[in-house]
Amino acid sequence: MLSNIRIVLINTFHPGNVGAIARAMKNMGLTNLYLVDPNDYPSEEATSRAAGAVDLLESATIVNTLEEAIHDCSLVIGTSARHRTFQLPIMNARECAQTVIPEAKEHQVAIVFGRETTGLLNEEIAQCHRQVYIDANDEYPVLNISQAVQIVSYEIWMANQDKSTHKTDVGEYPLKQDMERFYEHLEETLYGINFIIRNHPGKVLDKLHRFFNRSRPEKQELGILRGILAAVQREAGLTEANNHPEKKKDQHKKEIE
Amino acid sequence: MLSNIRIVLINTFHPGNVGAIARAMKNMGLTNLYLVDPNDYPSEEATSRAAGAVDLLESATIVNTLEEAIHDCSLVIGTSARHRTFQLPIMNARECAQTVIPEAKEHQVAIVFGRETTGLLNEEIAQCHRQVYIDANDEYPVLNISQAVQIVSYEIWMANQDKSTHKTDVGEYPLKQDMERFYEHLEETLYGINFIIRNHPGKVLDKLHRFFNRSRPEKQELGILRGILAAVQREAGLTEANNHPEKKKDQHKKEIE
Structure with a gap:
């Protein structure tokens, strides 16, 4: 089921973050990494930070546009800070995981992370069905991207362990x-x-x-x-x-x- | 209340991790960082990775021994992978947060993280009251230390938001x-x-x-x-x-x- 969940990174700037993200994902049982037009990649820094998760880097799908990364998904969730709202239904990371797990039984789900400095552009958020944020200190709410992926992946892992999450009936959604x-x-x-x-x-x-x-x-x-x-x-x-x-x-x- | 919770790092090897941890803590409202005999510190790498949390690095307490870092605490929790058990009561990160929050109302609480490669020594775990692990993929369970701090801090932040956690009655424990x-x-x-x-x-x-x-x-x-x-x-x-x-x-x- 977790293999139907992909992490999509747009224009990552620091290759070290890509490596740290591969490790964070594998720690939480996720395997599907999509890189949209990454900067300075592949790189030794990414490989070094990936530690025992180099296999995820090697099997990562590299594409030029967000469209290519999500075209076969039925649910696309964009990440952003809580205060940036785009008139999309908004969930925190825990609620997001509870939404994703039942859906991923039969469908492909993408969770999209924006650039380190500027996040997702409005036209990218416009391609998402839902928005997810991470509960954090209002005085300093912006996490490093690899930490954000870690928490979202961790919540998915926790929700997947919790069998009660699996009951929800999911409608049939278009790709x-x-x-x-x-x-x-x-x-x-x-x-x-x-x-x-x-x-x-x-x-x-x-x-x-x-x-x-x-x-x-x-x-x-x-x-x-x-x-x-x-x-x-x-x-x-x-x-x-x-x-x-x-x-x-x-x-x-x-x-x- | 969160100011009564300290993160204690023992013999960190990579200063970049210390910086990432300062940021992870501040994102989750924690401010109290203790460094036990850190390698290559202070360092530019730490400052750079700390981003907007340099104040936490500047106010960090640097000591030579674990004893100095925890002597005024009533509850000391050691982190380790789930498979390493030391005959201490063991909790996952979520349960740990639910234990820590009511205790931190009146007492100092320490969460102790070991070295990047080898974790905590047996004699260090022997100084703890409780053991905490992070739920993870059994095939690759070891998180980067900054990611581990991020998840533990995040669960503390979440538990602190949840007012039901605050009710538990806490006994009076010795320092x-x-x-x-x-x-x-x-x-x-x-x-x-x-x-x-x-x-x-x-x-x-x-x-x-x-x-x-x-x-x-x-x-x-x-x-x-x-x-x-x-x-x-x-x-x-x-x-x-x-x-x-x-x-x-x-x-x-x-x-x-």
Whole structure:
């Protein structure tokens, strides 16, 4: 189950932190490390700090963008200090672990950590369903990133030991990539009905994005939403084939075959 | 209350760890750091890793022996991996925090961390009342020392937020130095009645030491035990003044005055 939980690090600056994180993860039974465009990596400093967890560094997945690191996940949780809120449902590390454990029985879950100095950017938080913070001293609340990963991983380990956490019934959630297709479909439809004007989308798309990530539709609910979009396109005289990029691609593919 | 809890580090090897620990402590509201004979300290590496917690390094107490670091504490807890047991009552980090918080309302409490590679020596554990371990992956259970301090401090912070932890009624316990006086008295008495032979104490003193640390007599109980020792000395014709080092010292002092 723990193998379905991945730790995603964005633009780490100090390679020593990556090593310390590998060790912290392995101590707590986590094995899946994703590095998004890390600075100065691979590095001897990382290997040295990893100690007996060099295997995690060797099997780490290195990608260029956050999207690549989370596309197959059904739940994406972004870390940040408590005072930075992004209108996402917010949990502390203990609550986060209790949410993650039942979900990870059948689905891939990502916990995303931002840069050492600046954390996650707004557009990165916008890709998350939930926000997690670590309870800490208000006068000095910012932990070193490897310590933050240690606590989140520790709480996951503790929650996994606690059999009562396993009971929760988890809905069937779409993968991140299915949500992306939905957003494309939504955008295309909103352009089609002139609800938003191409090249002048304003903030309405961002707000919809945030709304749907926060509300986290289940798989079946997403199917219904897409059905509605298709119906709107049909009724507005916008055939899907001409307007929905994915369908267009599929059709194109068929023509080639 | 948190200011009555001290973190004691014995013979740290890497000064960077001391810096990381200062930061980890301050993040969790702890301020009291004791360094027993640290290697390569003070150091720039420590200052750099401490980030915004340099004040903790500056106010840290540096001593030569563990005894000096804990003599005024009523509760001393030693950290070690779960598989190393020393016949002391053992708790995980969460249980440890629940024990520490009510005690720290009125008393000094020490949590002692051993060397990076070898942990605590048996004679150091023998000075503790309780043993704490961190729940971790059995296949790779040993955390970096700064990560271990982070988790223990985090659990203390969490327990301190949880008001239900505060209710427990705590007995009146003797200070570590009062226990030391008791051990001296005990030893002197056991020599006096030839229960143990001077220069050939065998393991019996160690075993008594361990027993009394584990059973943790309250202040009043310790008074009773010392009363018994005094009675034994009197009945065996060993006047306290001639046999009890502390009293002897006092007498000597008077003679000088």
